[in-house]
Amino acid sequence: MTGLHIFGISGIPEVTEGADLAEVIVDAATAASTPLQDGDVVVVTSKIVSKAEGRIIELSEVEPSPFAVAWSTTWDKDPAVTEVVLREAKRVVRQLGPVLITETHHGFVCANGGIDASNVGPASGQVVTLLPRDPDASATGIRAAIRSRFGVDVPVVVSDSFGRPWRWGITDVAIGISGMLPLDDLRGVADHDGRVMRSTVRAVADQVASAAELAFGKTTARPAAIVRGAHPTRGEATIKDALIPGDFDLFR
């Protein structure tokens, strides 16, 4: 029986700036009797990556622009949060009613610039978490640290929860990647019935992130997971390989 196992990693201590994520993840997985194996993918929520990288903003230190103040007043939003969202943006994709959807500097299209006010830590005041500055580099750093200290080279995915058009709810997608290709391009390959597939490109990294989310727990008690049996194509890549350039996108 072909199968996948997905282990949510519990027992990871509160992550603060400078934390060694490779160590806390591997230690927690080992303590839970699920040590990493060849073929595993490690999925790490962007939240703990951002915390470890100090990507946290005190809202009291943010001076909102007149535009941020005006729009926030109209829609009963926090002007400081709006200001941070705009600073994280390369471009506003939609700003309609109270909804603000931007393209971040990374090229991700998402609500509120990927900025999050939940799960930032029990002692924190009015702070928000930004996405990691370079999530591919974050994934590469975690992968390298795991490899050098624990002797296993596993792909690492940094994940975040994004909404999408047409459907309610959020799903986890890959925002950073190391050691695997984000896409599995089957164009030209014969399917189970022998027909050549003309357009099938599987978004493996995003599906791995979504599968991992099911193991994170409803309140993100487990901020990382091991996905075993997904068989991604190994290789060096960037999550930008999975992003549609503006010229080809019908929904900018």
Next chain:
Amino acid sequence: MTGLHIFGISGIPEVTEGADLAEVIVDAATAASTPLQDGDVVVVTSKIVSKAEGRIIELSEVEPSPFAVAWSTTWDKDPAVTEVVLREAKRVVRQLGPVLITETHHGFVCANGGIDASNVGPASGQVVTLLPRDPDASATGIRAAIRSRFGVDVPVVVSDSFGRPWRWGITDVAIGISGMLPLDDLRGVADHDGRVMRSTVRAVADQVASAAELAFGKTTARPAAIVRGAHPTRGEATIKDALIPGDFDLFR
């Protein structure tokens, strides 16, 4: 260690019109020593549901409209396929260059009306598969048959592979559902750090579908899967609960 197991169900014989999907799925799972358990979710690809329901069109019997002929000629498409896509559509969302994105009669926004020309069967000629007419009813029927004959009441998800804006590649989403809620609404619930989440609604059914896709196999050799440990909220629902009405959608 909290975890999920996802079993791709192999050994399902070629599905033809009138096939008893509940029986072939349960038999194949049992033969593979992974009998269904309470708490499992059964994910079934729309492809075999469509085959069992006879949702297959012979292209030679389709008379394309002048509009379908003209557009298909311009973009080197098969006019009969275009005609079928338009007949399955409630509305054209984008028709730009060779890309045709429609809202189907069900309310799903996807490329080519969810119509598929691959995996339809080795002996078939020029045929295409349509989405099931009422995928919720398909899921409900499979669930009821499993319950009555095998004594276990498991949620059933009918899945299909859809593209999405902004990112290359397809991910599996739920297009029909029975016995579970498609969304897990955490608004008002405290997160791991005690903060109340204001906007978190998890798209559980879609993530279950994406997780299952990783077990279907690259060429859909395994057209159904068991997802164990996802802990969806049980209840009677329709996939329409997960679709954003036009009035609220920014990307129509």
